[in-house]
Amino acid sequence: xxxxxxxxxxxxxxxxxxxxxxxxxxxxxxxxxxxxxxxxxxxxxxxxxxxxxxxxxxxxxxxxxxxxxxxxxxxxxxxxxxxxxxxxxxxxxxxxxxxxxxxxxxxxxxxxxxxxxxxxxxxxxxxxxxxxxxxxxxxxxxxxxxxxxxxxxxxxxxxxxxxxxxxxxxxxxxxxxxxxxxxxxxxxxxxxxxxxxxxxxxxxxxxxxxxxxxxxxxxxxxxxxxxxxxxxxxxxxxxxxxxxxxxxxxxxxxxxxxxxxxxxxxxxxxxxxxxxxxxxxxxxxxxxxxxxxxxxxxxxxxxxxxxx
Numbered sequence: 007x008x009x010x011x012x013x014x015x016x017x018x019x020x021x022x023x024x025x026x027x028x029x030x031x032x033x034x035x036x037x038x039x040x041x042x043x044x045x046x047x048x049x050x051x052x053x054x055x056x057x058x059x060x061x062x063x064x065x066x067x068x069x070x071x072x073x074x075x076x077x078x079x080x081x082x083x084x085x086x087x088x089x090x091x092x093x094x095x096x097x098x099x100x101x102x103x104x105x106x107x108x109x110x111x112x113x114x115x116x117x118x119x120x121x122x123x124x125x126x127x128x129x130x131x132x133x134x135x136x137x138x139x140x141x142x143x144x145x146x147x148x149x150x151x152x153x154x155x156x157x158x159x160x161x162x163x164x165x166x167x168x169x170x171x172x173x174x175x176x177x178x179x180x181x182x183x184x185x186x187x188x189x190x191x192x193x194x195x196x197x198x199x200x201x202x203x204x205x206x207x208x209x210x211x212x213x214x215x216x217x218x219x220x221x222x223x224x225x226x227x228x229x230x231x232x233x234x235x236x237x238x239x240x241x242x243x244x245x246x247x248x249x250x251x252x253x254x255x256x257x258x259x260x261x262x263x264x265x266x267x268x269x270x271x272x273x274x275x276x277x278x279x280x281x282x283x284x285x286x287x288x289x290x291x292x293x294x295x296x297x298x299x300x301x302x303x304x305x306x307x308x309x310x311x312x313x314x
Contacts, residue, residue, distance in 0.1 A: 057197035064128045065194065066201035067121070068137065068184055073208065074118050075144070075177045082111065082174040086167050102265035102272045102281075104167050109281055111170055112151035115177070119148040130194050132187050139180040147173045228301050231308045243295050243313035250306035257311045258295045266307045271299055 057065075085107045092100035122141040127134050151170060184204075188195035198204050232246040233239040240247065243258030249271075253264045265272040272281045273289045280289040287299040294314040301308045 057193045057200065061128060061130070061193065061197045062200045064125065064133075065184070065197040066203040067125050068133075069198075069201055069204040069208070070210065071118055071121050071125075071140070072179055072184065073203065073210065074114075074121075075179075078111075078114055078118070079175055079177060082107075082171045086164075086171045089164055089167050100164065102267045102270060104164070105272055105279065105281055106267060106270040106283075107167055108154065108170065110283075111174065112148065112154065115144065115148045115151055115174070118177075119144045130187075130191055132182075132191060133184070133194060136180060136182070136184060136187065143180070144177060147177060228303060228305055228308055231300075240311050243311060246300065246308065246310045248306055248308055255311070257291075257297075258293060258313055260291045260293060260295050262291065262297070264307075264309065266302070268304050271302055271307050271309075273297060 085103065089100050089103050089107070092103065119141070122137065122144055125137060125141075128137070150173060154166075154170065182190075184194075184198065188198045202208060228248070231248040235248055235250075235253075237245075237247055237253055237255045239245040240255050240257040245257070247253075247255070249264050249266045251266060255262045255264060260275060263274040265274070270281050270283055271287065272279065273291075275291050282289070282299055282302075285299050285301050289297045291297070296312060296314070298310045298312070299307055300310050
């Protein structure tokens with residue numbers, strides 16, 4: 007009997023090995039392929055492409071908004087605690103702090119809402135769903151806080167701030183958040199790794215925007231007020247005085263109650279309320295009377311009353 011041999015048959019690009027018996031013929035002389043012959047190997051798959059600069063920027067902006075909300079929650083809780091623990095028999099310092107909180111918090115939330123609404127699509131569906139959910143949550147709170155009158159804080163300081171703080175504390179990222187998504191989407195993870203705002207401990211710069219009142223140097227002493235704490239010198243409408251906590255000043259027949267806190271100066275007169283966050287602010291009271299904040303720090307404020 008003839009010995010068994012392998013025959014290679016090519017059909018539509020496929021190599022099929024079939025067994026057969028036969029004698030002689032040209033197949034007999036064809037050398038059989040050695041089983042030791044190396045098989046063709048598949049080229050290694052290319053590594054995941056680097057994220058686009060647009061995706062890195064998008065992820066960085068999302069991280070920045072997330073950090074802003076985290077800071078808002080932390081600062082809001084600290085403000086509420088300080089208002090509740092205010093050591094002030096009259097309650098005016100708590101009221102002033104509440105007014106400052108209620109005046110600034112809505113605009114801070116609105117800023118984050120605007121940033122999220124200006125953020126376009128990332129090209130990663132899961133990330134865009136996260137953006138949309140967070141955007142909706144922040145916009146809802148921003149609208150509710152925007153309808154809140156800061157003056158309410160004068161009468162119901164603690165309860166009003168507590169209500170606002172509760173809404174601020176709700177501003178947490180939806181699940182799954184961005185870090186969770188990076189564990190599922192490689193190119194999102196690569197962008198997260200490259201975005202500086204996503205680095206642990208990253209902080210936004212502390213510079214104020216253009217148009218903000220310049221703050222006095224917190225490390226330097228307040229300038230000396232020409233009239234010290236002699237508020238009677240303001241009776242003619244012209245004086246420069248130092249206020250370290252609260253003061254009742256009558257200037258040119260106008261009664262003004264002044265409250266100085268660490269981060270604000272509040273003027274109350276005739277049912278109106280004006281508040282400033284540092285040096286450079288100017289309050290007008292009618293009859294040509296105005297008060298300028300010359301300097302302000304944790305020790306008090308130097309105020310200059312004048313008349314036109």
